[in-house]
Amino acid sequence: MPTPRVGTPVDRSIADTRVLDASGASVAVGTFWANGPCLVVLLRHFGCVGCAEQMTELAPRLGDLAHAGVRTVLVGNGSREQLADFIERHALRGAPVEVVTDPPLALYAALELRRSTWATIGPRALVEIARAMTAGHPHRPTEGDRTQQGGVLLVDGRGIVRFFHSNRSLGDHADTSDLVEAALRLRIEASVSAAVRV
Amino acid sequence: MVVLIHVANVLYVISYLVKDILWLRLLTVVAGSVLLAYYVLLPVPLWAAIGWNIIFLAINLRQIHVLLLERRPVRLSPEELRLHQLAFRSLTQREFAKLLRIAHWEDVAADQRFVTKGQALDRIMVIADGRARVEIAGAPGVELRPGCFVGEMSYLTGQTPNADVVAAEKTRLASWPQTELKTYLGRDAELRAIVQMAIGEDLIAKLGYSRAA
Numbered sequence: 001m002p003t004p005r006v007g008t009p010v011d012r013s014i015a016d017t018r019v020l021d022a023s024g025a026s027v028a029v030g031t032f033w034a035n036g037p038c039l040v041v042l043l044r045h046f047g048c049v050g051c052a053e054q055m056t057e058l059a060p061r062l063g064d065l066a067h068a069g070v071r072t073v074l075v076g077n078g079s080r081e082q083l084a085d086f087i088e089r090h091a092l093r094g095a096p097v098e099v100v101t102d103p104p105l106a107l108y109a110a111l112e113l114r115r116s117t118w119a120t121i122g123p124r125a126l127v128e129i130a131r132a133m134t135a136g137h138p139h140r141p142t143e144g145d146r147t148q149q150g151g152v153l154l155v156d157g158r159g160i161v162r163f164f165h166s167n168r169s170l171g172d173h174a175d176t177s178d179l180v181e182a183a184l185r186l187r188i189e190a191s192v193s194a195a196v197r198v
Numbered sequence: 199m200v201v202l203i204h205v206a207n208v209l210y211v212i213s214y215l216v217k218d219i220l221w222l223r224l225l226t227v228v229a230g231s232v233l234l235a236y237y238v239l240l241p242v243p244l245w246a247a248i249g250w251n252i253i254f255l256a257i258n259l260r261q262i263h264v265l266l267l268e269r270r271p272v273r274l275s276p277e278e279l280r281l282h283q284l285a286f287r288s289l290t291q292r293e294f295a296k297l298l299r300i301a302h303w304e305d306v307a308a309d310q311r312f313v314t315k316g317q318a319l320d321r322i323m324v325i326a327d328g329r330a331r332v333e334i335a336g337a338p339g340v341e342l343r344p345g346c347f348v349g350e351m352s353y354l355t356g357q358t359p360n361a362d363v364v365a366a367e368k369t370r371l372a373s374w375p376q377t378e379l380k381t382y383l384g385r386d387a388e389l390r391a392i393v394q395m396a397i398g399e400d401l402i403a404k405l406g407y408s409r410a411a
Contacts, residue, residue, distance in 0.1 A: 057391075064395060067402045177390050184354050184398055191405045 003112045004153060004161045014110045015159070019102040022087070024080055027100065029107055033155040037162070037186045038071045039179060040153040042108060044120075045144025046076040046086040046101075049129055050171035052137040054150075055090045057176040066096035068183035069190060070154070074099045075107060077144035086143070105148055112166070114149040119169040128171020154182055162186060202236035205229075220265045223258045230255050274298075277326065281372055284345030285324045285400070288392050296389065300382055301372045306330075306365040313348060313363035321373045322397075323348040328369030334361040340404070341366065347400045352376075354397070 004010060015030030032038040041058065043051040065072050074097060076083060083101045087093055102108065108115070119125060133139060152174040154163035163182045165174035209229035213222045234251045237244040272291040274282060282294045289297065304323070306312050313319060315334075325344050332340040342348060342363070352359055353376055383390035 061391070061395075064398050068398065175387070177387065177394050180391075180394055180398065181354060184394075184401060187402065187405065188351050188355055 003166070004164045006161050006164055008161055010153075010155055010159050010161055011110075014107070017102075017107045017110045019075060019100045019107055020080065021098070021100050022080065022083055030159070032071060032073050033157060033159060036069055036071060036157045037183070037190075038073060038155050039065060039163075039183065040073050040075060040107075040155070042075045042102075042111070042113060042150045042152070043077075043144075044148055044150045044167070044170060045142055045146070046078040046082045047140035047143035048150075048170065049132045049137050049139050050169075050173065051150065052090075052140075053132040053135060053171065054173040054176075056135075056137070058179075059090060059092070059095065061176050061180050062096050064180050065183050068180070068187040070183040070186065072097045076101045077103055077105055077108065077148060079103070079143075082143040101144075103144070105145060108148055108151075111151055111153060111164075113151045114166060114168070115145070115147050116149065117147050119149050119167075120147050122169065124168070124172075125170040128169060132171055152179065154179065154186075156186055157190070199236060199239055202232050202239075206232040206236070220262065220269070223262050223265070227255060227258045227262070230258070277370075280344075281324065281326045284326070285347070286393075286396055288395055289389070293389055293392065296386075297374075297382075297393065298372075300378050301374055304371045304373055306369045306371060308365055308367045308369075311362050311364045312371070313359050313361075315360055315362050316358055318358050319349045319352040320377070321375050322350055322353040322379060323371045323373040326370045326372050329366040330363050330369055331366050332361050332363050345400075346404070347397055349376075350397045350401055353379075354401075 004014065010030070010033075015028065017029045018026045019029060021027050029040070032040060041054075043054070045051070062072055074092075076086060076099065078086075078101060080101065083099055087099055092099065105115070129139070149167045149169065150173065151166045152163065153161065156162050162185075163174070163179065167173055206229045209225050209232065213225035213229060216222050216225065230251050234248060234255070237248045237251065272295045274291060274295065278294075278298060282289070282291060286294050286297070302321075303326075304312075306328070312323075312330075325342055325346050325348065327344055329344075330342040330346075330348065332342065348363055348371070349359070351357075383393060
């Protein structure tokens with residue numbers, strides 16, 4: 001399974017991977033971008049302190065992503081109960097975002113995201129944990145896989161990869177402004193008025 | 199003389215109790231100075247401790263200077279205030295003042311073309327006063343009013359404009375060189391996010407308007 005490359009179509013093996021939605025129904029990942037661009041944000045796990053930090057940056061920008069016509073899907077790897085807790089904890093009910101879970105880590109594996117103890121408790125990760133905790137994010141028990149790392153995949157409505165980031169460590173994640181900028185670029189391209197570009 | 203140690207340490211205790219970093223540093227400077235006096239007045243001065251305390255004092259005084267500069271009230275001219283209200287309301291006046299440091303002001307005469315189709319655009323602009331129109335063959339013109347961004351699509355995509363923009367009347371613009379703005383915002387994630395929101399809102403409104411037209 002090849003790592004997604006920007007500008008190339010999403011590999012079939014990725015699109016066919018199935019995850020569980022909040023109701024427990026199995027959903028093929030490819031359906032996320034069947035009707036338009038989709039940003040898939042893979043979290044380390046629902047309780048991860050680095051992911052809490054990422055959510056603090058991402059949550060206020062979900063509206064911007066939605067206005068740019070991008071569907072946002074968060075993927076964790078814990079249980080459905082942990083998924084429900086995550087939604088409550090981050091006040092995501094009613095926000096323009098869906099949260100799904102992938103306990104077998106099938107999508108993580110398909111995207112070749114790192115799974116490493118070093119990335120979780122190595123020096124870089126320890127500094128990132130300290131950074132997140134001093135920013136007010138509490139440390140929580142593991143709610144999913146302990147050593148799995150996250151990433152981000154932005155796919156346009158034609159199934160082309162437009163942005164991909166594989167997190168190097170626990171607190172590493174794609175810059176939210178880079179994601180919104182990529183979404184705005186897609187919006188410009190997709191617009192009927194793309195003929196007018198100044 | 200031992201009283202100096204007690205005075206210094208009481209000041210340190212108070213400094214640990216305050217939450218404001220400026221007061222913490224001020225109290226630390228006073229405490230450090232008292233301690234410094236103690237070391238100097240000893241029959242045999244403690245030069246190592248004196249040296250270190252001078253370094254601490256210098257660092258704290260420098261940081262106090264920076265904090266005082268950051269806390270100075272922001273003063274925007276009426277024109278800058280108007281631009282803030284028109285296009286950058288989400289920014290605090292202090293954040294906006296930072297952005298203005300790299301801004302240039304341009305005056306464009308009526309009917310003057312200031313964006314040319316097919317020519318690379320090296321800046322992003324906001325109309326501060328006046329009106330402009332986007333001109334493209336075979337498409338209805340879009341009017342740009344004060345507060346509208348110009349060149350934001352080129353800024354985001356890196357592509358050349360495929361339409362002209364002409365001043366419909368005498369127009370005043372605030373402009374930012376693209377490269378300089380990107381570098382500047384790259385150093386401040388929060389400011390970048392807020393500026394991006396302002397650009398995004400304008401862009402989405404503009405695209406929606408164009409689509410409706």
